[in-house]
Amino acid sequence: MSRIKIFLILFVGFAVTHSIAGAQTCDSIEGLKLLEGNWQDKDQNQTITETWRRVTETTFEGVGKTLDPEGNILSSESLRIVAMSGEIFYIAKVAQNEYPTSFKLTGCDQNNFEFENPEHDFPKKITYEFKSPDTLFVTVNDSNGNGFEINFSKQESE
Secondary structure: OOOOHHHHHHHHHHHHHHHHHHOOOOOOHHHHHOOOOOEEEEEOOOOEEEEEEEOOEEEEEEEEEEEEEOEEEEEEEEEEEEEEEEEEEEEEEEOOOOOOOOEEEEEEEOOEEEEEEEOOOOOOOEEEEEOOOOEEEEEEEOOOOOOEEEEEEEEEOO
């Protein structure tokens, strides 16, 4: 066998082994550990915050708030990410809905987590993308791509 063929076999074997070993599985919330802490997106009209903490090996709890420029709460929601029965769910409870709404984790990689509920009116999809350990980009949309984006920065814990 030529040296080139041996090199290619070794290279492909190495690449496959490392891509599988480095792949993020969507059955563990471990990849979401960067979520812990206080996040904020602020402009002149409003401040959006999310605060997350890990409460068990399979659960994160969070609170989301939108505040006006004076600091008055315009809206709030209770949030939870739960791993159960080999699946992961993002659960949001907002004031205007009687019951919480769940979104199933349908896709992930090392820095990107997509939660979907095609039966919900809005949103149908929520994506959390870690641009860095201190920058979190959240996209909230429907099946037509209508929605909004939030650019969070991690805040110092108080």
